Amino acid sequence: MSDGYWETVIGLEVHVQLATDSKIFSGSATRFGASPNSQASAVDLAMPGMLPVLNEKAVRYAVMFGLAIEADIGRRSVFDRKNYFYPDLPKGYQISQFDHPIVGRGQVQIQMPDGSSREIGVTRAHLEEDAGKSLHEDFHGMSGIDLNRAGTPLLEIVSEPEMRSAEEAVAYLKTIHSIITYLGISDGNMAEGSMRCDVNISLRPRGEAEFGTRTEIKNVNSFRFVEKAIQVETERQMDILEDGGSVVQETRLYDADRNETRSMRSKEVANDYRYFPEPDLLPVDIDEAYIDALRESLPELPVAKRQRFEAQYALGSYDAAVLSAERALADYFEAVAACGDAKSAANWVQVELLGALNKSELSMSDCPVPAAELATLIERINDNSISGKIAKQVFDLLWSEGGSVDAIIEAKGFKQVSDSGALEAMVTEVIDANPEQVQQYLAADEGKRKKLLGFFVGQIMKASKGQANPKLVNEILAAKLDSAS
Amino acid sequence: MSVDQAEIEKIAQLARIRVAPADITELTDRITGILDLVDQMQAVDTAGVEPLASPLNASQRLREDAVTESDRHVDFQAIAPVTEADLYLVPKVID
Numbered sequence: 189m190s191d192g193y194w195e196t197v198i199g200l201e202v203h204v205q206l207a208t209d210s211k212i213f214s215g216s217a218t219r220f221g222a223s224p225n226s227q228a229s230a231v232d233l234a235m236p237g238m239l240p241v242l243n244e245k246a247v248r249y250a251v252m253f254g255l256a257i258e259a260d261i262g263r264r265s266v267f268d269r270k271n272y273f274y275p276d277l278p279k280g281y282q283i284s285q286f287d288h289p290i291v292g293r294g295q296v297q298i299q300m301p302d303g304s305s306r307e308i309g310v311t312r313a314h315l316e317e318d319a320g321k322s323l324h325e326d327f328h329g330m331s332g333i334d335l336n337r338a339g340t341p342l343l344e345i346v347s348e349p350e351m352r353s354a355e356e357a358v359a360y361l362k363t364i365h366s367i368i369t370y371l372g373i374s375d376g377n378m379a380e381g382s383m384r385c386d387v388n389i390s391l392r393p394r395g396e397a398e399f400g401t402r403t404e405i406k407n408v409n410s411f412r413f414v415e416k417a418i419q420v421e422t423e424r425q426m427d428i429l430e431d432g433g434s435v436v437q438e439t440r441l442y443d444a445d446r447n448e449t450r451s452m453r454s455k456e457v458a459n460d461y462r463y464f465p466e467p468d469l470l471p472v473d474i475d476e477a478y479i480d481a482l483r484e485s486l487p488e489l490p491v492a493k494r495q496r497f498e499a500q501y502a503l504g505s506y507d508a509a510v511l512s513a514e515r516a517l518a519d520y521f522e523a524v525a526a527c528g529d530a531k532s533a534a535n536w537v538q539v540e541l542l543g544a545l546n547k548s549e550l551s552m553s554d555c556p557v558p559a560a561e562l563a564t565l566i567e568r569i570n571d572n573s574i575s576g577k578i579a580k581q582v583f584d585l586l587w588s589e590g591g592s593v594d595a596i597i598e599a600k601g602f603k604q605v606s607d608s609g610a611l612e613a614m615v616t617e618v619i620d621a622n623p624e625q626v627q628q629y630l631a632a633d634e635g636k637r638k639k640l641l642g643f644f645v646g647q648i649m650k651a652s653k654g655q656a657n658p659k660l661v662n663e664i665l666a667a668k669l670d671s672a673s
Numbered sequence: 674m675s676v677d678q679a680e681i682e683k684i685a686q687l688a689r690i691r692v693a694p695a696d697i698t699e700l701t702d703r704i705t706g707i708l709d710l711v712d713q714m715q716a717v718d719t720a721g722v723e724p725l726a727s728p729l730n731a732s733q734r735l736r737e738d739a740v741t742e743s744d745r746h747v748d749f750q751a752i753a754p755v756t757e758a759d760l761y762l763v764p765k766v767i768d
Contacts, residue, residue: 208738209738209740210738210739210742215740215741215742217742224758224760225761226744226746227742227744228749229742229745230745230749235749241734241735242734242736243736243738244736244737245738246738247735271687274766288726322766323760330765331763331764331765332760333761333763334759334760335761462687469733470733470734471726471727471733472732
């Protein structure tokens with residue numbers, strides 16, 4: 189059987205940590221990296237008699253997400269208890285939402301690297317609290333519990349099983365990341381666990397309507413690992429099925445070091461969470477005025493921005509997608525494009541700026557070159573002050589040493605030579621130094637002359653250390669050579 | 674509706690409640706009795722009635738997103754059985 193026989197079916201559950209100052213049900217801080225248990229209050233510790241009080245900002249952020257994916261907003265949503273026992277869950281239950289989530293059915297549009305796009309359904313998104321952290325290092329055979337994270341607000345976004353490849357799953361995840369960071373409802377920092385992903389995956393013969401048995405890969409924490417985990421799990425399931433076996437429905441872990449998934453031993457005999465309505469919280473009612481006000485306040489979202497970039501700046505769909513993927517990058521691009529040359533702005537931002545950021549592993553927020561300087565740099569190329577080649581040197585200096593474009597051009601004497609007297613002298617010098625090439629040029633026909641002209645231009649650019657205005661050089665050179673005949 | 678002993682054992686396991694083998698028969702009978710009451714209630718025609726999330730006819734008040742708690746881990750950990758490096762220590766939970 190070839191690879192084409194099987195179809196991979198993927199659904200994702202994405203947990204997004206909402207960027208609130210305090211927890212979802214208590215007034216404890218949510219700051220990342222605080223010393224253990226310094227941000228765990230009596231509510232988070234489940235001390236007797238403590239009651240949860242819902243954080244308005246967590247509700248607002250969830251509704252904003254719902255509006256951004258054009259979902260049905262739960263006008264009356266209900267919190268439920270999900271019961272299980274683990275030491276990092278002091279209450280013995282997690283407050284979550286089951287039958288009546290705050291965000292219902294919606295959809296996102298994903299963009300593939302080849303420029304094509306498609307829609308992926310979002311089944312629901314619900315609010316819940318995070319658990320604490322267990323540390324299993326050497327504590328004399330015991331486990332250490334840090335409850336700082338317990339009660340941190342999460343939005344769990346559940347997709348329909350509508351993705352068919354690792355690439356689509358990554359594109360979906362990037363889209364969700366882009367939406368939540370545009371909205372400012374999460375910092376989206378995957379390394380710090382602000383966005384975590386569970387992957388549901390199964391195989392079925394292509395054309396088959398029924399789904400195969402799925403496995404769930406828990407807590408995959410980067411775009412690259414999601415892609416690799418799906419690839420190796422697809423192969424594992426394919427091997428089992430082609431050997432005539434059957435896939436066991438279970439939870440698995442992705443081990444990045446070994447690039448494999450393996451079965452997690454189940455915490456409980458049976459996965460029965462015995463959900464029931466949380467008696468300590470009343471239903472949450474959301475009225476139209478609240479929703480309308482939030483809808484009004486939504487920023488321009490990635491898809492709309494991408495389409496505007498294509499129309500307003502005449503960018504191709506790929507360029508527009510890259511430049512609109514991150515809000516900070518999009519804002520930067522627009523500030524550079526203010527120089528009036530959007531095409532150059534798109535090139536410089538994508539090639540030089542993103543290249544330099546990637547090389548030094550920096551994000552947009554650490555970018556050392558202000559957008560206004562990059563805009564000036566493009567203006568200096570366009571007004572013939574410097575050549576494109578010199579501009580790259582200026583950019584490197586801006587990146588490594590800072591300062592302003594004009595000051596660097598001045599200090600380094602980079603200004604392009606456009607003085608025709610000086611250029612004519614240079615041209616004469618080069619012609620005199622290369623009589624053989626001049627003879628070849630004169631003997632050549634029109635087509636070959638163009639090619640030979642390049643040799644002289646190269647010599648002049650070399651003599652001027654790249655600072656001669658190439659357009660003027662070409663004009664003077666052609667005039668002088670033609671008059672030599 | 675009735676439950677059997679195996680179900681009682683499973684529920685006890687999920688709830689982490691130790692039930693002595695001698696008590697299982699009695700527990701099974703009593704829970705079956707409760708479920709009989711549930712059967713009576715389920716006989717009522719509830720077509721068209723919205724399930725109730727709360728008996729109170731009210732909706733949840735929301736809290737402003739503000740940090741109002743301070744670090745009290747020293748007080749809380751004074752009553753914990755074992756702590757180290759500001760962590761609560763518990764019997765090892767990983768296999």
